[in-house]
Amino acid sequence: MRFALRLIPGFWLALLVAAPLALVGLMALSWQAEGVPPYAPPWAGAGINPDNLRLLAEDPYYRDALLQSLAVAGATAALCLLLAVPMGIAIARAGRWREVLLATVLLPFWTGFLIRIGAWIGLLRDEGWINSLLRALGWTDQPLPLLYTDGAMLLGMVHAYLPFAVLPVFAAATRLDPLLEQAAEDLGATPRRAFLSITLPQLLPSLAAAFLLVFIPAAGEYVIPELLGPPDATLVGRVLFQEFFQSRDWPVASALAVALLALLIGPIILFQRLGRAA
Amino acid sequence: MWAGIGFLWLPVILLVGYAFSADPVPFHWGGFSLRWFAALAANERLLEAAWLSLRVAAGSATLAMLLGGATGWVLARHGPFAGRALLGGLAGAPLVLPEVVTGLSLLLFFVTLEGATGWPAGRGALTVLLAHATLGTAYAAVVIQSRLASRDRDLEEAAQDLGASPATAFVTITLPLMAPALAAGWLLAFTLSLDDVVLASFTSGPAGTTLPVALFSMLRLGMTPEVNALATLLLLAAGLALALLGLLLRRRA
Secondary structure, three states: OOHHHHHHHHHHHHHHHHHHHHHHHHHHHOOOOOOOOOEEEEOOOOOOOHHHHHHHOOOOOHHHHHHHHHHHHHHHHHHHHHHHHHHHHHHHOOOOHHHHHHHHHHHHHHOHHHHHHHHHHHHOOOOOHHHHHHHOOOOOOOOOOOOEEEEEEEEHHHHHHHHHHHHHHHHHHHHHOOOHHHHHHHOOOOOOOHHHHHOOOOHHHHHHHHHHHHHHHHHHOOOOHHHOOOOOOOHHHHHHHHHHHHHHOOHHHHHHHHHHHHHHHHHHHHHHHHHHHH | HHHHHHHHHHHHHHHHHHEOOOOOOOOOOEEEEHHHHHHHHHOHHHHHHHHHHHHHHHHHHHHHHHHHHHHHHHHHHOOOOOHHHHHHHHHHHHHHHOOHHHHHHHHHHHHHHHHHHHOOOOOHHHHHHHHHHHHHHHHHHHHHHHHHHHOEEEEEEEEHHOOHHHHHHHHHHHHHHHHHHHHHHHHHHHHHHHOOOOOHHHHHHOOOOHHHHHHHHHHHHOOHHHHHHHHHHHHHHHHHHHHHHHHHHHOOO
């Protein structure tokens, strides 16, 4: 009984998590071929194909996609943190309103992110709500191009991921000892100084966790750049979809997945260390 | 803080408000009307996708609750055993992997499995269900493991000291204590399934268009007031689900 209880989920996870990931690695070393499915594995005669991974390092198109994804994920995570720190601390200190406020922040997370992106499309379109408002106020007569820009993409990403960043900051802020900051101020520190030298250092591990909690999924984001970003925002998630579905180049798509994982493995390990320490 | 909350909520509130506008241009006010809800009710393709999504979400959430429950239980209660770290690592992997990687890997797996055994024949609702169940298992396992880890075992041991067999103690004491966490795990997996575009895009093929995938292709072409109406209904459903979850979690405390 005890053994079966381990075996069933173990078997499931080995089959649907471990084996598929191993296949991605294998596919990255395979050859594109005519047929269904459109590839030839290393044992089909041609041996291991090193070109897919080499292509990613050498072709600026793929290299830039990977680097641009990291940059966009980094910017998203930084902006989320900027909003999440004051929000997390304020909610933690809100006394009996704490639960209600926390639910208010987390609720949009449950409402489906596609809906929220749809809302941004409606707001940012040329004939959208914001442009109508600006025109009604007489501030512009031409619609401002807001949708399908880098700004719209970042806005959508921050909107989608902000609750992830608030949660760890809030959790750490509830564990802060308010007496420490009080003591610093009693000893003559300005509120600013007390925050920077007492509160912020205590929050630092949770800030790192919040950053990574946004950065890791954002690096592979596909839907938001596709719906809000400019056509030339070639992020790795989009390129992977293109290679897989349009070019039907499964080996290159897999190589992109391997490269993305290789870039994220450091942040993932760091995130799990932080989680264990907390 | 209020600016942050406003930023999170304003787009959603406007979206819902303009769902009741008669104007065919989205986010333009043309008087109160329910015409977009009526249009939605007549859109067979969307209704079909919604029905498929609900079935896939319910099935995958049930699988995820059972598998996640077993995983969480083993990780919280079995102490150290050979393979524990591996099980924990595999259960945690879907939480940190980018979804494009998970989606691609599962599609490759289904294609390879079909090539080797003939099953699953093609891709559709079943493969999406299996993919969502795998992601949901990872989330449910975390919820259930943390709930079990924080609950001391005294009650079960007391029951056994008083003469209950381990099976009786499990059914009468442990299972009722675990029930809120199991339900929370189910609901979390259900919501994840109803919100997923990427895994479903990879594993569905032409035969299994779920509601988020249909919504995604609608949004790609831009925005229509029908989307506002659909979003309003989905928000209502999510609100009800969340209220239910809140009740369940309050009962635990």
